[in-house]
Amino acid sequence: MAPISEKLDRFFDEKMKEYPTKRSFLVPMLLYSQDELGCLTDEVIAHLARKTELTELEVSNVISYYSLLRRKPLGKFHVQVCTNVSCMLRGGEELLDHCKDRLGIGHKQVTSDGVFSLEEVECIGACSWAPAVQVNYDFHENLTAAKMDAVLDQYKNSPQQPAKY
Amino acid sequence: MAELSSHPDEVKIVSSRFGKGAADIKRYLELDGYKAVEKALLMTPDAIINEVKTSSLRGRGGAGFSTGMKWSFVPKESAKPKYILVNGDESEPGTCKDRPILEHDPHAVIEGVIIAGLAVGAKLGFVYIRGEYRYLVDIMRKAIDDAYAKGFLGKNIFGSGKDFDVRWHTGAGAYEVGEESALMESLEGKRGIPRIRPPFPAVVGLWGGPTVINNVETLASVPHIILMGGQKFADYGPPKNGGTRLFCLSGHINKPGVYELPLGYPLKKMIYDVGGGIPNGRKLKAVVPGGSSTFILNAEEAEQMNMDFDSFGKRGEFLGSGGVVMLDDQTCMVKFALRIMKFYQHESCGWCIPCREGTDWLKKTLTRFHAGGGLMKDIDNIKYLAQGILGRSFCPLGDAAAIPTISIVDKWRSEFEAHLEGRPCPFEKAGVASEVPVIA
Numbered sequence: 001m002a003p004i005s006e007k008l009d010r011f012f013d014e015k016m017k018e019y020p021t022k023r024s025f026l027v028p029m030l031l032y033s034q035d036e037l038g039c040l041t042d043e044v045i046a047h048l049a050r051k052t053e054l055t056e057l058e059v060s061n062v063i064s065y066y067s068l069l070r071r072k073p074l075g076k077f078h079v080q081v082c083t084n085v086s087c088m089l090r091g092g093e094e095l096l097d098h099c100k101d102r103l104g105i106g107h108k109q110v111t112s113d114g115v116f117s118l119e120e121v122e123c124i125g126a127c128s129w130a131p132a133v134q135v136n137y138d139f140h141e142n143l144t145a146a147k148m149d150a151v152l153d154q155y156k157n158s159p160q161q162p163a164k165y
Numbered sequence: 166m167a168e169l170s171s172h173p174d175e176v177k178i179v180s181s182r183f184g185k186g187a188a189d190i191k192r193y194l195e196l197d198g199y200k201a202v203e204k205a206l207l208m209t210p211d212a213i214i215n216e217v218k219t220s221s222l223r224g225r226g227g228a229g230f231s232t233g234m235k236w237s238f239v240p241k242e243s244a245k246p247k248y249i250l251v252n253g254d255e256s257e258p259g260t261c262k263d264r265p266i267l268e269h270d271p272h273a274v275i276e277g278v279i280i281a282g283l284a285v286g287a288k289l290g291f292v293y294i295r296g297e298y299r300y301l302v303d304i305m306r307k308a309i310d311d312a313y314a315k316g317f318l319g320k321n322i323f324g325s326g327k328d329f330d331v332r333w334h335t336g337a338g339a340y341e342v343g344e345e346s347a348l349m350e351s352l353e354g355k356r357g358i359p360r361i362r363p364p365f366p367a368v369v370g371l372w373g374g375p376t377v378i379n380n381v382e383t384l385a386s387v388p389h390i391i392l393m394g395g396q397k398f399a400d401y402g403p404p405k406n407g408g409t410r411l412f413c414l415s416g417h418i419n420k421p422g423v424y425e426l427p428l429g430y431p432l433k434k435m436i437y438d439v440g441g442g443i444p445n446g447r448k449l450k451a452v453v454p455g456g457s458s459t460f461i462l463n464a465e466e467a468e469q470m471n472m473d474f475d476s477f478g479k480r481g482e483f484l485g486s487g488g489v490v491m492l493d494d495q496t497c498m499v500k501f502a503l504r505i506m507k508f509y510q511h512e513s514c515g516w517c518i519p520c521r522e523g524t525d526w527l528k529k530t531l532t533r534f535h536a537g538g539g540l541m542k543d544i545d546n547i548k549y550l551a552q553g554i555l556g557r558s559f560c561p562l563g564d565a566a567a568i569p570t571i572s573i574v575d576k577w578r579s580e581f582e583a584h585l586e587g588r589p590c591p592f593e594k595a596g597v598a599s600e601v602p603v604i605a
Contacts, residue, residue: 086415123256
């Protein structure tokens with residue numbers, strides 16, 4: 001039994017055919033698997049290693065390079081606050097502090113109910129709409145503390161979005 | 166999602182379809198969509214390359230290398246397949262221009278890939294989009310599927326007898342992968358460690374085959390060049406700096422946004438007319454001209470610069486990526502240098518020693534310095550460490566960390582001195598960021 005859904009596995013098989021080597025689609029496969037499972041488990045690493053004809057160590061080496069990939073689960077909604085230069089100049093650090101206070105957690109921590117996690121991230125490409133935050137893959141821009149509260153409230157009361165692939 | 170801005174001085178070429186629903190292929194076709202590919206199919210490869218050379222289009226990712234020249238380096242005959250690779254790993258701090266292109270005009274990028282393929286004899290192109298831009302990956306996937314459904318991609322495109330395929334690909338968080346050889350490693354399913362050059366990708370690239378790697382904006386410019394003619398595009402900018410460019414204004418500026426302006430546009434006008442000047446009645450202190458990897462300008466220099474590659478090149482500096490960040494007179498330059506270094510230290514892949522160790526030592530020194538633990542000799546040491554990376558790292562990331570640091574120490578030495586002897590940061594109480602009004 002594959003650790004990922006059959007649909008996702010078939011999608012990977014189709015995409016892998018588009019490349020001259022088996023490992024080429026590995027980075028997207030890791031990201032899309034993580035979207036489905038919440039993190040990259042030993043089982044999924046073994047599964048993707050078999051598919052790509054790599055060792056599990058080789059797959060782990062790739063995982064450790066990319067900042068979006070993780071071995072441990074985070075919150076249902078992962079709040080990523082940019083504090084790089086353009087955001088910093090428009091209140092990104094204050095926004096991060098506000099999120100820490102509001103959620104009661106620090107960088108890369110998860111709330112006790114598992115709903116939110118927080119991370120200070122590097123430039124997310126929202127410089128002209130700073131300060132900006134990504135919650136999972138959704139962008140929230142031109143934020144203030146009050147707008148941030150509204151964003152967090154909206155997620156708190158919404159069902160988890162299904163993983164997309 | 167990416168909000169659109171407008172100014173009367175704009176010349177909308179690459180952004181001409183923004184806000185017009187052109188991600189939908191039907192709408193794109195109503196707006197001259199895929200006409201450039203049809204035209205290019207009737208041209209010889211040399212004629213396409215010459216048209217792009219005439220346009221004097223230069224790489225919009227930041228390096229500013231002639232696109233036509235880059236294409237001409239690909240060998241005509243090759244035992245291995247040739248590839249086109251679109252660099253959509255936009256991660257340079259201050260830069261957010263590929264996002265609106267991929268969101269509003271994905272088919273223009275596909276057209277650019279096909280035309281580049283016709284020019285160099287490639288039959289397969291990859292669009293690599295950074296992992297954080299998932300919604301743009303989804304938009305691109307749909308655009309590619311729609312293009313296949315119409316017969317614009319696949320076998321015998323437009324009934325020309327020629328085949329061309331375009332695939333989408335995504336990263337998973339890595340600034341370093343924006344460097345072209347690291348990008349190829351990532352697309353091959355590996356850690357994004359840069360490759361030694363030569364050989365250059367145009368000769369030995371993806372899976373050993375000749376590969377053209379262009380930025381999203383560069384390729385989105387190509388269909389317009391083919392349709393309007395290279396000379397017309399070139400005439401928008403000064404000699405050898407053809408066309409327009411998307412400039413992303415951010416930081417302490419009244420009207421931040423992405424604006425398409427001719428190359429050579431005066432930076433002073435960009436700040437005070439297009440951007441509406443500096444908020445809160447403050448004065449300009451510094452400008453990051455094109456992403457955090459460029460030499461930082463002081464206000465006096467900024468007011469004299471024209472925004473084209475050669476105006477910067479003749480000073481030994483770089484126009485960069487189009488990310489123009491304004492800093493007002495209440496910004497602490499030591500803190501700014503520290504934030505930039507924190508970024509490069511985080512993103513250094515650790516492969517080569519000057520970059521890995523240099524960025525780490527600089528981050529530690531600047532952190533201690535900004536906290537009031539600085540010594541007079543640290544100021545020269547910061548510059549010395551940065552110079553130790555410059556030109557000695559495996560890929561441009563090390564240079565990118567060194568360049569802004571050296572220019573900040575040189576131009577704002579007095580601010581470093583103001584932090585000495587355990588004194589708190591002189592700007593901390595001014596509340597630099599929190600007082601800036603956030604646009605509703």
